[in-house]
Amino acid sequence: MSHRSAPYSRKDPTFSAKSRSTWEVVRRVSVYLKPYKLMAFATMAFALLSTGFSLAFPKLAHLIIDDVILSKNAAHLTRYGIGLIGAFLFRDLFNSLRIRINNIFEQNVIFDMRRAVYARLQRLPVGYFDQRSSGDLMTRVLEDVNSVERVLIDGTEQGTVAILSIIVVLVILFWTNPLLAAVALIPIPLLAGGALWYTLTAHRRYRLQRESASAMNALLMDNLQGVRQIKAFGHENHEDSRFANRADDLRKGSLAVMRVWAWYSPAMTFAASLGVSLVLWLGGRQVLDGKLLPGQLVEFLLYLSFFYEPIRQLHALNQMLQAARAGGERVFDILDASVERADSQSRKELHIPVRGEVVYTNVSFGYSNAKPVLHNVSLHARAGEMIALVGPTGAGKSTLVNLLPAFYEITSGNITIDGQNIGGTELESLRKHISVVSQEAFLFNGTIRENILYGKLNATEEEMIGAAKAANCHDFICRLPEGYDSRVGERGVKLSVGEKQRVSIARALLKNAPILILDEATASVDTGTEKLIQEALERLMRNRTSFVIAHRLSTIRKANQILVMQHGEIIERGTHDGLLATGGLYARLARIQNTTFIEDSFEKLTAVE
Numbered sequence: 001m002s003h004r005s006a007p008y009s010r011k012d013p014t015f016s017a018k019s020r021s022t023w024e025v026v027r028r029v030s031v032y033l034k035p036y037k038l039m040a041f042a043t044m045a046f047a048l049l050s051t052g053f054s055l056a057f058p059k060l061a062h063l064i065i066d067d068v069i070l071s072k073n074a075a076h077l078t079r080y081g082i083g084l085i086g087a088f089l090f091r092d093l094f095n096s097l098r099i100r101i102n103n104i105f106e107q108n109v110i111f112d113m114r115r116a117v118y119a120r121l122q123r124l125p126v127g128y129f130d131q132r133s134s135g136d137l138m139t140r141v142l143e144d145v146n147s148v149e150r151v152l153i154d155g156t157e158q159g160t161v162a163i164l165s166i167i168v169v170l171v172i173l174f175w176t177n178p179l180l181a182a183v184a185l186i187p188i189p190l191l192a193g194g195a196l197w198y199t200l201t202a203h204r205r206y207r208l209q210r211e212s213a214s215a216m217n218a219l220l221m222d223n224l225q226g227v228r229q230i231k232a233f234g235h236e237n238h239e240d241s242r243f244a245n246r247a248d249d250l251r252k253g254s255l256a257v258m259r260v261w262a263w264y265s266p267a268m269t270f271a272a273s274l275g276v277s278l279v280l281w282l283g284g285r286q287v288l289d290g291k292l293l294p295g296q297l298v299e300f301l302l303y304l305s306f307f308y309e310p311i312r313q314l315h316a317l318n319q320m321l322q323a324a325r326a327g328g329e330r331v332f333d334i335l336d337a338s339v340e341r342a343d344s345q346s347r348k349e350l351h352i353p354v355r356g357e358v359v360y361t362n363v364s365f366g367y368s369n370a371k372p373v374l375h376n377v378s379l380h381a382r383a384g385e386m387i388a389l390v391g392p393t394g395a396g397k398s399t400l401v402n403l404l405p406a407f408y409e410i411t412s413g414n415i416t417i418d419g420q421n422i423g424g425t426e427l428e429s430l431r432k433h434i435s436v437v438s439q440e441a442f443l444f445n446g447t448i449r450e451n452i453l454y455g456k457l458n459a460t461e462e463e464m465i466g467a468a469k470a471a472n473c474h475d476f477i478c479r480l481p482e483g484y485d486s487r488v489g490e491r492g493v494k495l496s497v498g499e500k501q502r503v504s505i506a507r508a509l510l511k512n513a514p515i516l517i518l519d520e521a522t523a524s525v526d527t528g529t530e531k532l533i534q535e536a537l538e539r540l541m542r543n544r545t546s547f548v549i550a551h552r553l554s555t556i557r558k559a560n561q562i563l564v565m566q567h568g569e570i571i572e573r574g575t576h577d578g579l580l581a582t583g584g585l586y587a588r589l590a591r592i593q594n595t596t597f598i599e600d601s602f603e604k605l606t607a608v609e
């Protein structure tokens with residue numbers, strides 16, 4: 001059965017980028033070449049030297065034909081022969097040096113640019129990533145950076161050498177034979193017109209090609225991460241077909257680029273050959289009329305190839321330039337995106353030691369202007385208190401806690417830690433004092449040791465083991481064949497849910513921040529593991545201000561304050577007993593017995609009412 005699904009939408013902002021002029025892209029990329037002026041100079045100098053030596057060939061060929069062969073004079077043959085070998089040797093020697101320096105130059109620029117793009121990417125707000133797909137961003141960092149860089153390096157070197165060669169050879173041509181030189185210029189309007197047409201039309205094709213590459217990578221990435229879901233739903237065929245659609249878009253996009261080039265490039269070569277034919281035609285007549293020696297004609301024709309070849313190179317560079325423009329637009333979109341708290345110099349560090357008193361005053365927020373999610377939320381968590389957030393799904397609990405480490409910036413109101421407004425705080429200092437333990441523990445693809453040490457990169461072995469013991473994971477780690485050096489796989493796939501949770505708790509314990517955000521896991525684990533996790537969490541929460549998005553009634557009962565949220569507002573607050581006495585929503589929830597998770601009560605309540 002065929003499962004055709006729509007190709008990605010060309011209007012999807014995920015894959016596109018702001019249109020920029022070729023000049024802007026070139027100007028911006030050239031900044032990355034600045035640190036390597038010497039290399040740029042050397043690569044150009046070697047290219048010129050190499051080209052210079054190759055110019056000896058026409059002259060020596062002329063001398064060998066006219067002075068040696070036609071004059072039947074062997075006296076200079078050896079000299080010319082050795083001269084020719086020498087010229088070729090130096091041509092290729094300098095070319096080899098040029099290639100070597102060019103490669104280092106190129107790889108350095110790619111490295112710098114890639115680093116800059118990644119560094120920028122890391123500092124973009126969480127909201128930026130909400131709107132993008134990882135595959136698209138990867139394509140920008142991996143593929144687009146390459147295409148941008150090539151044109152600059154090859155452009156500066158090959159372009160300069162080609163232009164200089166054209167000028168030098170043109171002077172030689174006119175010097176040698178002005179009439180033939182004028183004939184050689186006849187195809188130039190055709191070549192220039194072709195280049196102009198290509199430049200004006202290529203951008204759209206390259207842009208579509210880059211976008212379709214990105215869309216395909218985005219789907220690939222998504223599917224690799226969701227491979228278990230695909231298998232569980234038995235949707236392999238469906239995904240084959242979706243991937244085929246995206247790959248087909250890329251195939252078509254690439255062919256569109258290639259098709260035009262397949263016409264354009266030979267057409268330009270033909271135009272140049274027209275010049276060669278006309279020169280040979282007229283030159284042949286000049287030889288017959290005795291106005292030109294055969295060797296001089298051969299010399300002229302060889303010089304002519306040094307004239308048309310750089311023109312061909314300029315056409316190829318133009319092709320690269322158009323590809324670079326499309327790639328550059330996508331790379332600069334990342335580099336131009338606003339980083340989190342861009343004015344970081346004017347921001348203050350949190351005063352230490354941080355006690356962890358958190359106050360929200362009339363905080364409102366929406367992910368988009370069109371849809372506010374939190375409305376005038378106020379709360380006061382004293383240092384060391386445990387605050388439980390409860391409420392139906394979509395009420396805004398995660399949103400509320402995500403505002404504390406400034407993953408998103410509030411729309412109005414303010415949030416303070418120990419009386420200090422976090423809006424004016426430096427992000428690094430703010431986040432250093434907050435640990436986040438999410439519902440689905442995310443582990444990096446490395447060893448258990450690396451994952452725990454992520455909480456404090458310079459922690460000692462004792463500190464790390466101490467944290468692991470407190471998180472009740474030391475024992476299971478010791479039972480693994482490679483202990484702390486066991487690899488956890490992508491996102492920690494080789495560990496069980498309960499194990500992953502405890503490793504992530506150990507990581508937070510090692511960080512030892514005074515404020516904790518905990519999204520309690522709802523996944524069911526066996527009673528023994530459950531007990532181990534609860535114990536670990538209690539140790540983690542001890543002496544910290546903890547915001548717990550609580551799902552278990554047992555956890556909620558222990559909270560100093562319970563905040564009941566609904567539709568982005570806190571509708572009730574108090575202790576378990578206090579709220580029971582008020583007889584509101586929470587009391588009605590708590591009256592529904594036999595549930596472990598508060599959500600179950602919400603659901604039952606909705607069903608009852």
Ligand SMILES: Nc1ncnc2c1ncn2[C@@H]1O[C@H](COP(=O)(O)OP(=O)(O)OP(=O)(O)O)[C@@H](O)[C@H]1O
Pocket residue numbers: 130367373391392393394395396397398399400
């Ligand atoms: N990154 C996001 N971009 C846009 N809207 C979002 C984003 N995250 C959440 N929302 C929306 O904000 C609202 C509140 O979501 P939030 O995740 O805060 O609720 P919650 O109470 O934590 O729910 P749950 O218990 O199901 O996790 C929902 O309507 C949700 O669709």
